[in-house]
Amino acid sequence: MIETKRLHLRSMVPEDTEDLLEIFTDPRVMESFGVPPFTREQMTGWIDCNLAHQDEHGYGLFSVILKSENKLIGDCGLEHMVLDGHDIVELGYDIASHYWGRGLATEAAEAVRDFAFTNLDLQELVSLIQTHNLASQRVSEKLGMQLRRTFLRNGREYALYSIMRKDGQQAL
Secondary structure: OEEOOOEEEEEOOHHHHHHHHHHHOOHHHHHOOOOOOOOHHHHHHHHHHHHHHHHHHOOOEEEEEEOOOOEEEEEEEEEEEEEOOEEEEEEEEEEOHHHOOOOHHHHHHHHHHHHHHHOOOOOEEEEEEEOOOHHHHHHHHHOOOEEEEEEEEOOEEEEEEEEEOEOOEOOO
16 A cells, blocks of 8 residues: 555555546546446446456555545556557556546555555556647656657547656656
8 A cells, every 4th residue: 555645545445436437427537538438347347457467466456545535536557568569667646636636646646646656666667648638748757857848649648747766766
């Protein structure tokens, strides 16, 4: 578990389905992905994929719990993927729209960034953000990430942000 001033980040479990479904059926949240809201079946499959990823790679998405309400308000974590033939680790986050504008995505993502560099000894993190999602781009910039390039993927334009760990130290 990772703890911040306002959040607990803990391993995702299948019992998180209902809370996550509430987030992933919110049209405002899903607009950032450019896809329709999830069905219950899609949500279950998404969680199963995240849990399998955790087992395979030793890291994955955390469920984000707001301490003051003891409520699951999103997810934040790391995903191994291949982009242009290169292995990368993406730092991603999804927060319920009711909680936007409070700095919670930044707080969660900073904690995961620090965890990745310190505990997992990762050397680089990236975030792939659709170019219309300016709020998520601002979160990446607050983390110290820099825009490296834009590209098309599955017919959508993405901005690729990244941050390198420097000299064995956290890249803050």
